Amino acid sequence: MTNINEYLGGRIFNITELDTMVLNELQNCGSKIFEATFKKNDKLFCRRCLMELPKLPIKLQYCRQCINLGKIQSTDKLLISSTNVKYPIQNNYLYWNGQLTSNQKRGVRELIKAFENKQDHLIWAVTGAGKTEMIFPLIEQVLQKGRRIAICSPRVDVCIELFPRIQKVFPNTTLGLFHGKSDEKYHLTQIMLSTVHQLVRFEDAFDVLVIDEVDSYPLAGNRMLHKAIKKAKKKSGMIVYLSATPPKELLMRVNKGQISITRLYQRFHGHPLPEPYCHLLFRKIELWGINPILKIHLDKLIKNNQRFMLFFPQIPMMKSFAKKLKKVYPSLTFVDVSSKDELRLEKVQQFREKNVQAILTTTILERGVTFKKITVIVLEAQAKEFSKTALIQIAGRAGRGKDSFDDEVHFYYRYYNQQIRKACWEINYLNRQAKR
Ligand SMILES: [Zn+2]
Incomplete structure (x- = not known):
């Protein structure tokens, strides 16, 4: 028996990977089929990673940029699975009795406002300001509205550190941790934790995307990953960027009024950053x-x-x-x-x-x-x-x-x-x- 949850949620599949039964079932619940490539200005692009297919001297062109996720040829078709899912309603989502500082509370208010306005938002918080705790109330809001959220970082270690903390405070919500090194097979969850790389596999999938450590390697300067973030977000959704050292490009977008911003200069304990x-x-x-x-x-x-x-x-x-x-x-x-x-993880422990x-x-x-x-x-x-x-x-x-x-x-x-x-x-x- 197939578990349809292993496919749902705005995930992109090459239909050659799917057997007929799964394909039919997915189409019956609203999944759509598209050409794997599209033309723009006489150039050929891959629908999965949005990068250009370089012309190769062979008959069948294929995308080399995302080939590690499986080969996509120019004549292939992609299935993008349905996101039309109802999540179970809970009386209480967030189980956390920690206290936010007044600075963190201000950040939370600004964050929730951005969410309501579907406005992308940057939290520029010094190291140790307590960014993670600040997103708890946002996650709660998203869940209460029956929406779906992904929290992503370019770094696997950051995702792994984050997982138990999120699991602890949202114990009754479905939560998945997906990255290249994990054995956990993808399945639909209301909260997804993953590396930014995983977003290449999604389109129009998340109501809220939180990108932690947005300035860190390998996201910095990687066009495919930046495109993947925008593509994985639903058109009606919003992106939250978190950083202690935000990149110039993001601050420029703040200056242009495209992104709202919260600045947190104080650590959660109120003491200054140690100066070297x-x-x-x-x-x-x-x-x-x-x-x-x-x-x-x-x-x-x-x-x-x-x-x-x-x-x-x-x-x-x-x-x-x-x-x-x-x-x-x-x-x-x-x-x-x-x-x-x-x-590494054992030694750090x-x-x-x-x-x-x-x-x-x-x-x-x-x-x-x-x-x-x-x-x-x-x-x-x-x-x-x-x-x-x-x-x-x-x-x-x-x-x-x-x-x-x-x-x-x-x-x-x-x-x-x-x-x-x-x-x-x-x-x-x-x-x-x-x-x-
Ligand atoms: Zn591609």
Whole structure:
């Protein structure tokens, strides 16, 4: 027996993938069939990813942009499944007894107003402002109106972190977590959590789309993903962008009045963002084992049992430093993680549970993770991998807890550059705005 829920909800299928029974059933409940490609200005475009089909010297043209989701040929037909679904009515959707700060409450009011006006909205909130809690009331409104919402991030880790938090406060609502690495098969849910990549598979599907960490890789500058976001939203729907470091293009659209905005300069606990201490190292970090200036600092942290994060620009540098660390401090417990690490989530959990004193990482942990009572150290802060945005996000890992709001952040660099200067300036600027 087929489970029709594995197909419904504005999802795009190549009809060659569907067997006749499913196809008939889907059409009976309002799903529509379209040509897989369309012509515009004499160019051929793919209906699924909206990108142009480059002309290949073969008979049957196909889309190479979204081929990892299955091949689409120019003569294929696509089925877009129905979104005409009634969700069960509940007396109460949101089970949360936390308190919002007055700033967060203002943000919520502005967000709900944007939802009512079907107006795209940007929440520019400093790291640790409590963005996630602010979207709870929005989700509740959407559910009460019998609508459907997707919360998406370019980063898998962010989705995985978010899932239990949403599940906990909306325990009776259907919720799915879908991304390239998950084993969970797609099925229709009223709340969907997914990577932005998954949106390529949808058209006209969601009443509200929340895009978390909108400035982060791989969404930044990726045209296909930006098109996918707009396509996945229903025509009558709205998009909410969340960011601590919003991209210029989005702020320009705010200036043009195309998007409304909420600015949150204050962290949820009311304390300012930790401002980085800057240290000029002159020489490389591995000078005589560990650079003596840095070593004095590490000695102190280790002696005081202070937990710390070390950020590196590249994996080989991190691996090499890990060896030095092991040699100089044989009793220090630590883990190292990177984008290439299959045990990343487990290792992060080890650090969170205080099983190890330190974590060595690349920019992979620059955002979306929260630890308490930690010192944050960036090494080789002048490296090109540490953009202004990355440095602000990394600094934002510190001071997250109410009882550890004054965690320290340190930038170690061989020479001072624009990125470091701009990051420090912006953190200071945000703190000044918060005081006003
Ligand atoms: Zn395509």
